[in-house]
Amino acid sequence: MKKSLLALAVASAAFVATSVSAAPVYSKDGTSLDIGGRIEALWLSGGTHSVDGTDDSTIRNRARLNIGGRTQIANGIAGYGFTEWQSQNVGDSKNDSGFNTRDQYVGVDFGKFGKVQAGRWEDFMKYVVGVTDHFEEYGLMAAQGKDRNSGKLAYQWSGYGFDAKLTYQFATNNYNAPSVKKVDIGGVDVNGGFSVVVGYTSPKVLFGPIAVRTGYQYIDGQNDEQHTLTSLDHLKLWNVGLSWGTFGQGFYIGADYGIGKTELINLSTGSTFSSVAADKSDELTPKSIETIVSYGFDSGVVLSAGYQWQKEEMDDAKFAGTESSDRTAKLVQFTAAYNINPNFRIWAEANIDAGSDDYYSLTAQKFNNGKVGDKDAENFYAIGARYTF
Numbered sequence: 001m002k003k004s005l006l007a008l009a010v011a012s013a014a015f016v017a018t019s020v021s022a023a024p025v026y027s028k029d030g031t032s033l034d035i036g037g038r039i040e041a042l043w044l045s046g047g048t049h050s051v052d053g054t055d056d057s058t059i060r061n062r063a064r065l066n067i068g069g070r071t072q073i074a075n076g077i078a079g080y081g082f083t084e085w086q087s088q089n090v091g092d093s094k095n096d097s098g099f100n101t102r103d104q105y106v107g108v109d110f111g112k113f114g115k116v117q118a119g120r121w122e123d124f125m126k127y128v129v130g131v132t133d134h135f136e137e138y139g140l141m142a143a144q145g146k147d148r149n150s151g152k153l154a155y156q157w158s159g160y161g162f163d164a165k166l167t168y169q170f171a172t173n174n175y176n177a178p179s180v181k182k183v184d185i186g187g188v189d190v191n192g193g194f195s196v197v198v199g200y201t202s203p204k205v206l207f208g209p210i211a212v213r214t215g216y217q218y219i220d221g222q223n224d225e226q227h228t229l230t231s232l233d234h235l236k237l238w239n240v241g242l243s244w245g246t247f248g249q250g251f252y253i254g255a256d257y258g259i260g261k262t263e264l265i266n267l268s269t270g271s272t273f274s275s276v277a278a279d280k281s282d283e284l285t286p287k288s289i290e291t292i293v294s295y296g297f298d299s300g301v302v303l304s305a306g307y308q309w310q311k312e313e314m315d316d317a318k319f320a321g322t323e324s325s326d327r328t329a330k331l332v333q334f335t336a337a338y339n340i341n342p343n344f345r346i347w348a349e350a351n352i353d354a355g356s357d358d359y360y361s362l363t364a365q366k367f368n369n370g371k372v373g374d375k376d377a378e379n380f381y382a383i384g385a386r387y388t389f
Helices: 003-014 125-132 362-367
Strands: 024-028 031-044 058-074 077-090 100-109 115-122 148-159 162-169 190-205 208-221 234-246 249-272 277-296 301-314 326-341 344-353 380-388
Touching: 058 100, 100 148, 125 190, 125 208, 125 234, 125 249, 125 277, 162 208, 208 249
Parallel strands: none
Antiparallel strands: 024 031, 031 058, 031 380, 058 077, 077 100, 100 115, 115 148, 148 162, 162 190, 190 208, 208 234, 234 249, 249 277, 277 301, 301 326, 326 344, 344 380
């Protein structure tokens, strides 16, 4: 790439805040470069779930910037790359999250024969459970397996309404898995793993297409002599998702179900973590159900309601602070959004706890980086605005 093109990319990135719509920065002779992103502000009601730890209501500001490129390698074969960064500030005018990498990958597209990519992104399990991920910031709080991790190599193919996605997870440290975060055993190192995801989307039936999706994920922990504190032997997860319609365009319904097994090891007898007391080797079984019903009007208004349920069971152990070997979280959600134009969106959201067990609400997990923490279940509300470029 010539220096002039690099300069153009940098200049465009510097002025995205004033750009009405970002799109191709460069496109010539089979090579293109695009820049996009979004900027948003979100008011959060106060309470014991408060993200700044003070029970105050606050406004969070967040921005994302992404750059993607594509170039023709040969007839029917193209190379591509994509990266996205995020920075946010919540309730603290001095400290922020820095500029963190969300996605970063490079790949080769073979057209009708599929594509191969390597790097960091959300696991393709998101394709399965994403049928209910339409609640702005607070969707997919019950489902597991869709998290971002580095060290991935994947193959994807789509055709005739079918999708197939295969991923191999190479060894990595500090693997991001909610079921592991909740037992508060620190960062987990993994040897590897894989996921297999398939789905089919039909042509339009009455008010929209019908989609059926399923996926399986397996992760192997590093439990050799150098990783005796890993405390994870392996985890398994299976999800299925169903939807009917196109979100934001008339009537839409979606639901997903998941069940997993997380095998914990190398925990000393009687050791107590913030959320689980385990005896040498125990099996944590997470289950989840998420649903959504929505209607999108021609005016740009979208009304949605949903329900999220999550249950965890521990074999031969009790969760810390309780006399039970299982715990359940339940949440009802309502969202009203208005797309003023393709670039600007405003919304209001209500999250109503529907009888979660003490110290095990989905909202507490959301605001504590996946951990259960020591916070009570309660309702919370949000109002936001987002500019997308």
